[in-house]
Amino acid sequence: MNKSAPEKIVVIRFSSIGDIVLCTPVLRCLKKIPAKNIYVHFVTKKKYRSLVEHNPNIDRLHLLDGSLYGIIKKLKSEGVSAIIDLHNNLRSALVKMALRKPSGSFFKMNIEKWLLTAFKINRLPDKHIVDRYFDAASVAGVINDGEGLDFFFSDKSPEWPEELPEEFRQGPVAFVIGGKHATKRLPDEKIISICKKLGPGIVLLGDSSDRNSGKVIAAACGNGVFNGCGLFSLQQSAFIVRMADVVISHDTGLMHIAAAFRKRIVSVWGNTVPAFGMVPYMPGHPERSVIVEVKDLSCRPCTKIGYSKCPRGHFDCMKKIDEDKVVSAAREFILQQHKTA
Secondary structure: OOOOOOEEEEEEEEOHHHHHHHHHHHHHHHHHOOOOOOEEEEEEEEHHHHHHHHOOOOOOEEEEEOHHHHHHHHHHOOOEEEEEOOOOOHHHHHHHHHHOOEEEOOOOHHHHHHHHHHOOOOOOOOOOOOOHHHHHHHHHHOOOOOOOOOOOOOOOOOOOOOOOOHHHHHOOEEEEOOOOOOOOOOOOHHHHHHHHHHHOOEEEOHHHHHHHHHHHHHHHOOEEEEEOOOOOOHHHHHHHHHHOOOOEEEEOHHHHHHHHOOOEEEEEOOOOOOOOOOOOOOOOOOOHHEEEOOOOOOOOOOOOOOOOOOOOOOOOHHHHHHHHHHHHHHHHHHHHHHHHH
């Protein structure tokens, strides 16, 4: 079947790591629309370039680094036909106003989230954010193919980072200790306890802001734990995640990258809750994800994003996490990995 003339569609998601990875099924499915020749323009912040610049489902990348004017000017000159707004904020609204094309926008459900955080009234749909992204993309006739998330490397044959010792390259446990907000992150002493119970072969992942915590954890656990926080690029961290036997992670971007590789994931949840629709997205593979949380806390969730410290002062959502549940789930996943290897 011959495809029609190119149809240029703009997809907008400015940030952040996890949210951008969660956009990837929409990008892939745009390219798969039958009898259409879709040319995808993707708009995001410059700092997230490495996440998307190697994605073959993006035909042209527009990177925001300051004013929107230049991006809007370029998009106007391209003659785009539709906009899929997966961010739905003031900046994306300005793009839509300037281009004046048919658009679909991601419904953030801020009122429903406020009801849940303020009054613990859950009116949120039992629907993953990826499926809600597809609702916004229906303006372009996109249908979810059910194949999950994507992540692409800059090199077809990525290699282990030189900084990682050889003994940590044999099916490590990738422990993503970072988190944008402190209330989404286990205390160091909890991480230390989990690492000691799991044993050697653990690589700690996070950015430079997690480096000091990584030092404390690695020093307390001995030679079996390697502090990779701040040492690796995002692409290198993603490669370690891909090669790991199991990934332990907070509610953060690398958790979603792990889901893109269909890894076995133990995710630990603090002030945020799975009801927000951001759990690991692996259609057809629910057995690869274990969620560990402290249920039935009257104060949880306290926010849809996170805080620098617990607003109640007790931090029960993380301090009461069952460490043994994390360890037993990780061990079971390691056994499963070895059986299938």
